[in-house]
Structure formats: structure tokens, C-alpha cells
Amino acid sequence: MGLVIAGTGRHLPETVVTNDDLGRVMDTNDEWIRQRTGIHERHFAADGEGASDLGAAAARRALASARLAPEDLDYVIMATMTPDHHFPGPAAMVAAKLGLHSTPCLDVRQQCASFVYQLQLAHALMMAGQARTILVVGAEAHAGFMPWNDWDYLTGKGGSAPDEAAFARATEHRGLAILFGDGAGAVVLRRTDDDRRGVVGVDVHSDGRHFEEIHIPSGFTRRPYQTAEMVQNDLHIPRMKGRELFKLAVTRLPASVRALCHKTQTRLEDIDLFVAHQANDRINGAVRNALELPAEKVPSNIAKLGNTSSATIPILLDELAEQGRLGPDQLICFLALGAGLHWGSALLRT
Numbered sequence: 293m294g295l296v297i298a299g300t301g302r303h304l305p306e307t308v309v310t311n312d313d314l315g316r317v318m319d320t321n322d323e324w325i326r327q328r329t330g331i332h333e334r335h336f337a338a339d340g341e342g343a344s345d346l347g348a349a350a351a352r353r354a355l356a357s358a359r360l361a362p363e364d365l366d367y368v369i370m371a372t373m374t375p376d377h378h379f380p381g382p383a384a385m386v387a388a389k390l391g392l393h394s395t396p397c398l399d400v401r402q403q404c405a406s407f408v409y410q411l412q413l414a415h416a417l418m419m420a421g422q423a424r425t426i427l428v429v430g431a432e433a434h435a436g437f438m439p440w441n442d443w444d445y446l447t448g449k450g451g452s453a454p455d456e457a458a459f460a461r462a463t464e465h466r467g468l469a470i471l472f473g474d475g476a477g478a479v480v481l482r483r484t485d486d487d488r489r490g491v492v493g494v495d496v497h498s499d500g501r502h503f504e505e506i507h508i509p510s511g512f513t514r515r516p517y518q519t520a521e522m523v524q525n526d527l528h529i530p531r532m533k534g535r536e537l538f539k540l541a542v543t544r545l546p547a548s549v550r551a552l553c554h555k556t557q558t559r560l561e562d563i564d565l566f567v568a569h570q571a572n573d574r575i576n577g578a579v580r581n582a583l584e585l586p587a588e589k590v591p592s593n594i595a596k597l598g599n600t601s602s603a604t605i606p607i608l609l610d611e612l613a614e615q616g617r618l619g620p621d622q623l624i625c626f627l628a629l630g631a632g633l634h635w636g637s638a639l640l641r642t
């Protein structure tokens with residue numbers, strides 16, 4: 293028994309913010325961002341638009357491409373690090389937006405590494421006979437914690453320029469602000485009797501000692517709860533140690549792929565595509581060099597989307613499907629590292 297990708301879909305919110313736009317509200321510039329990250333622009337969710345809205349839109353497209361109805365799903369596994377509400381997680385909200393009112397839903401909190409874990413879970417549920425058709429969704433609306441207030445000014449639609457304090461505040465959070473973008477991707481997975489197709493192996497890891505490398509400092513449910521002072525000090529905005537994460541990614545991702553190849557007795561050169569999380573183009577360049585992979589096997593979409601966290605891999609998968617780059621009997625390696633720290637890789641035969 294195996295599994296197949298039955299359909300894929302993506303949804304991007306309308307607002308596009310260029311690097312030059314960001315330079316209007318903080319000390320940064322297009323040249324720096326392009327050179328250090330590969331990002332040219334990104335999309336941002338609108339006021340009131342949450343991960344569940346973006347996720348539901350991507351899910352509808354994935355279902356349409358699979359020629360299935362929401363009622364055909366018997367499980368939803370949703371990932372986001374920017375949930376609409378602190379709790380409950382948005383998986384059931386996505387399902388409700390699809391008209392599903394009793395289908396089991398699971399919220400996964402592995403941030404940028406989510407897809408690898410979601411694939412492992414979907415595979416396990418299918419192998420255990422618990423599900424036949426599973427919707428996997430990754431959706432992010434980082435816009436809510438971006439360090440500026442006037443979106444009109446940012447996007448050149450009027451508004452007013454930030455004063456010195458607002459400019460300094462945004463600059464303090466620029467590492468985060470230049471990197472992330474919003475969007476959603478969804479994949480419908482189906483069980484098949486053909487056991488040559490499906491998950492060949494998974495290599496996942498977690499290490500909570502690194503949680504402060506990227507986290508939201510205010511404790512939320514830890515006492516004291518949200519105080520006015522915390523908000524004043526921007527403790528609700530994530531803090532990221534970019535260089536530390538960079539070093540972790542460029543060492544742990546190649547090590548995971550090598551371990552996966554070893555476990556599954558797969559030769560690196562037999563893998564057709566490496567669908568990697570897109571945190572920074574230089575990270576993927578370093579992973580490519582470490583594994584000596586040809587550039588065409590490691591597709592990138594960071595230039596137009598930025599780092600879309602848990603949505604990245606399903607969005608990229610949908611783009612590859614649209615470009616006709618997915619076909620039967622391919623070996624695809626997924627790899628990702630994200631807040632937690634969680635990281636790993638998975639191998640799928642299509």
C-alpha cells in the first residue's frame with residue numbers, strides 16, 4: 293500500500309510588497325535584500341485575513357485539481373505558525389470553510405519544517421488504515437506581526453511617512469520583516485494499492501534547546517499573560533537569531549538528506565527533485581554545494597514570495613505541478629528546518 297499526490301493548490305493574498313517598499317519604512321534596500329536572501333518581493337495578507345482563509349482557498353484549488361469534493365476527505369492536517377487565534381488551531385476552521393463539520397482535523401506546529409512531518413503523519417494514518425484521502429495544508433499570515441502600522445504608506449497608496457521612532461522600531465525588526473511573506477499551499481494525498489508509490493522514508497528531528505533562535509518572547513499563556521508593557525516593548529513580535537539559524541540549516545539539512553539516503557539505500561544522484569523550504573536562497577545554495585546537487589534539481593520560488601514558512605513546500609509543489617515538472621515514477625526529496633527547532637527530510641516516489 294502506498295500514497296499518491298492526487299492534487300495541489302496555492303493561494304496568495306493580493307498585496308505585493310517590494311524591497312523598495314520596505315525601504316520606505318525601515319533602513320534597508322533592494323540590493324542588500326536581493327544579495328543576502330534572493331528575495332525581490334512578497335505577498336501580505338489583508339486586514340482581517342487569516343491563515344484559515346488563505347488555507348481554505350488553497351485547499352479548494354487542491355481539491356479541484358484532484359477532482360475531489362471536500363466530502364471525499366477523511367482527514368485534514370494543517371500547519372501554520374501564524375494561527376488566526378492563539379487557540380484553537382485553524383485546522384478545523386479550514387475544514388468548516390470547506391463545509392466539513394465532523395471530519396477529523398489536526399494542527400501541526402512544526403513551523404517551516406511542517407510539511408516533512410505532515411507527510412510522515414499522512415503516511416502513518418494511511419498505513420494504519422485510519423484514512424484514505426488526506427488534505428495537507430500549510431498557510432501563513434505573517435502580516436499581523438510586521439513592525440509597521442501604515443500599510444497604505446508602505447504600498448505607496450498615500451498614508452503618512454513613519455516618524456523617527458517608528459522607522460527605528462521597524463529597522464530593529466528588519467531581519468524578520470524582509471524575510472517573510474504570506475500565502476498558502478495545499479496537497480491532497482490518496483492511498484493507493486500500488487506499494488511502489490508513496491513515502492520511501494522520513495528522517496525528522498527536534499531539539500527544543502534551540503527554541504529561542506526564533507520565537508515570540510511574550511509568554512501568551514505563561515504568567516504574566518499579555519500585559520500592556522509587553523505589547524509596548526514589542527514582545528509579541530518574533531525575535532530571530534538569523535545567523536545561528538543559518539548555520540543550523542546549512543549543517544543539519546545536508547546531514548538529514550545523507551541520513552535519509554543511507555536509511556533508504558538511495559543514491560543522491562537517483563533523486564529527481566529536492567523540494568526544499570525557502571528560508572534564504574543562500575541557505576539552499578549552501579545545501580546544494582554541500583550535497584553537490586545540480587541547480588536545476590533544487591527549484592526556488594523565494595524571489596517572488598519570500599519565506600512563507602509552513603506554506604513554502606506545498607506552494608512550491610503546486611508551482612512544479614503547474615510547470616509540468618511532476619510526473620510518475622519520480623523520486624522527490626523534501627527538506628526543511630524551522631522554529632522549534634524542527635528539521636528533517638522525506639523521500640517520496642510519485
Ligand code: UT7
Nearest residue numbers: 319320321324328404466467470534535537538571572599
Ligand atoms: O524559516 C525560518 C528560519 N529562518 C531562517 O532560516 C533565517 C536564516 N538567516 C538569514 O536568512 C539571515 O541571517 C538574515 C537574512 C536574517 C540576515 O542576513 P545576514 O547575512 O546573516 O546578515 P547579518 O544579520 O549578519 O548582518 C550583516 C550586515 C550588518 O551590517 P554590518 O554590521 O556588517 O555593518 C547588518 O547591520 O548587514 C546589515 N543588515 C542589513 N542591511 C540592510 C542586516 N539586515 C539588513 C537589512 N538591510 N535588512
